[in-house]
Structure formats: C-alpha cells, structure tokens
Amino acid sequence: QKEVEQNSGPLSVPEGAIASLNCTYSDRGSQSFFWYRQYSGKSPELIMSIYSNGDKEDGRFTAQLNKASQYVSLLIRDSQPSDSATYLCALMNRDDKIIFGKGTRLHILP
Amino acid sequence: SAVISQKPSRDICQRGTSLTIQCQVDSQVTMMFWYRQQPGQSLTLIATANQGSEATYESGFVIDKFPISRPNLTFSTLTVSNMSPEDSSIYLCSAGQTNYGYTFGSGTRLTVV
Numbered sequence: 001q002k003e004v005e006q007n008s009g010p011l012s013v014p015e016g017a018i019a020s021l022n023c024t025y026s027d028r029g030s031q032s033f034f035w036y037r038q039y040s041g042k043s044p045e046l047i048m049s050i051y052s053n054g055d056k057e058d059g060r061f062t063a064q065l066n067k068a069s070q071y072v073s074l075l076i077r078d079s080q081p082s083d084s085a086t087y088l089c090a091l092m093n094r095d096d097k098i099i100f101g102k103g104t105r106l107h108i109l110p
Numbered sequence: 111s112a113v114i115s116q117k118p119s120r121d122i123c124q125r126g127t128s129l130t131i132q133c134q135v136d137s138q139v140t141m142m143f144w145y146r147q148q149p150g151q152s153l154t155l156i157a158t159a160n161q162g163s164e165a166t167y168e169s170g171f172v173i174d175k176f177p178i179s180r181p182n183l184t185f186s187t188l189t190v191s192n193m194s195p196e197d198s199s200i201y202l203c204s205a206g207q208t209n210y211g212y213t214f215g216s217g218t219r220l221t222v223v
Contacts, residue, residue, distance in 0.1 A: 031208075036214075043202055043216050043217045044214050045213075046111060046211045049210075049211040051209075088152065088153070090212075097143070097168075099155065100152050102151070102152040
C-alpha cells in the first residue's frame with residue numbers, strides 16, 4: 001500500500017456546491033497532515049495543516065482528520081471556478097519526511 | 111509560513127553538464143526538502159537537506175548525482191550532475207516547521223538537451 005492515497009479524479013463539482021476531497025494513509029506513526037493546492041504550471045501552495053483528530057476550519061476550507069481510520073479529508077464550501085486545481089494530500093511520516101499523494105484534480109463547473 | 115526564493119526559475123542545459131539550484135528562506139527553518147515533479151505527476155522526494163550534516167537521500171537518488179548543501183538554517187542548494195535528458199523535470203525545494211507547515215519555492219524547470 002502506498003503511504004498516501006488519493007483518487008486522481010477529475011472530480012467535477014457545480015459552482016456553489018461543496019467539494020469533498022479524500023485521502024488515506026498507511027503509516028499510523030504519521031502526526032502531521034497537510035493539504036496543498038497546485039495550479040497548472042505553479043508550485044504547490046499550502047492551504048491547510050491539521051495535527052489532531054477532528055475538524056479544522058479556515059474560511060471556506062475545512063480539514064478533517066480521523067487517525068483511527070487513517071483518513072484525511074478537505075471540504076471546500078461554496079466552490080468557485082478559481083478553486084479548480086489539483087489538490088495534494090501530504091503527511092509527515094515517522095521518519096520526518098513529507099510524503100505526497102498523487103493529487104486529485106478538481107473541476108468547478110460554472 | 112516561510113517564504114522561499116528559488117532560482118533559477120528555468121534553464122536549458124547541455125547533457126553532461128551540471129546545474130545548481132538555490133533556495134533561500136526568509137527565516138530559520140528546521141526542515142528543508144528537495145522534490146522532483148514530472149509534468150502531470152505528483153512530487154517525488156529526492157532528499158532531506160540536513161544542516162551541518164550530509165543529506166538523507168531517498169531510494170533511487172544518490173549523492174554523486176544530486177549533491178546537496180545546507181550550510182545554515184536558511185539556505186540550501188541542489189546540484190543536478192552529469193545531466194541527461196531523463197533529468198528534465200521541475201525541481202522544487204520545500205521548507206518549514208512542523209507546527210507551521212511547509213511551503214514551496216517557485217520551482218526550477220530544467221530541460222536537458
């Protein structure tokens with residue numbers, strides 16, 4: 001099993017709806033989890049960090065972490081066309097390395 | 111979060127030559143990493159740049175090919191040595207602290223001809 005798994009998509013969501021992005025991981029020793037947004041031709045941009053079980057909200061973004069299920073998700077409320085990008089799930093594993101999933105392409109449909 | 115200046119932003123190099131990529135961080139950071147990203151693909155970790163000691167390389171990457179320096183807590187370089195067309199890719203540095211997250215430089219787009 002890969003360390004970080006994401007559905008590659010594309011995930012198509014109507015404008016104004018909630019986009020739900022999911023990620024699972026294999027290393028139970030992982031403590032820190034991150035969501036990055038990457039536009040085509042640009043470097044990844046950190047949008048959320050989460051370290052403990054539960055929800056963390058920042059504006060239209062909510063990250064959810066469930067360590068028992070080894071599951072991380074990102075919800076984007078009131079989706080905008082500008083949210084169309086690839087979203088990368090990442091974690092710091094027990095070896096203090098930041099490992100990335102393959103990313104989910106998100107399309108917001110006007 | 112740390113702000114990272116990475117240069118060059120792009121280069122076209124002859125095979126057999128070497129290119130050194132630099133990353134300067136605006137604050138002292140514990141961790142710095144180097145990644146490679148092929149078009150349309152995710153990020154592959156090359157190595158962790160350790161301040162004051164040798165870098166820690168991932169499987170498939172070796173020091174002779176990708177020597178890394180980290181002379182202090184704000185600066186690191188990655189050299190791509192004896193380049194071949196297979197080294198054409200985007201190279202990215204990342205830095206930060208666990209509780210504040212990790213940010214990326216703007217990337218170096220390398221083309222080897």
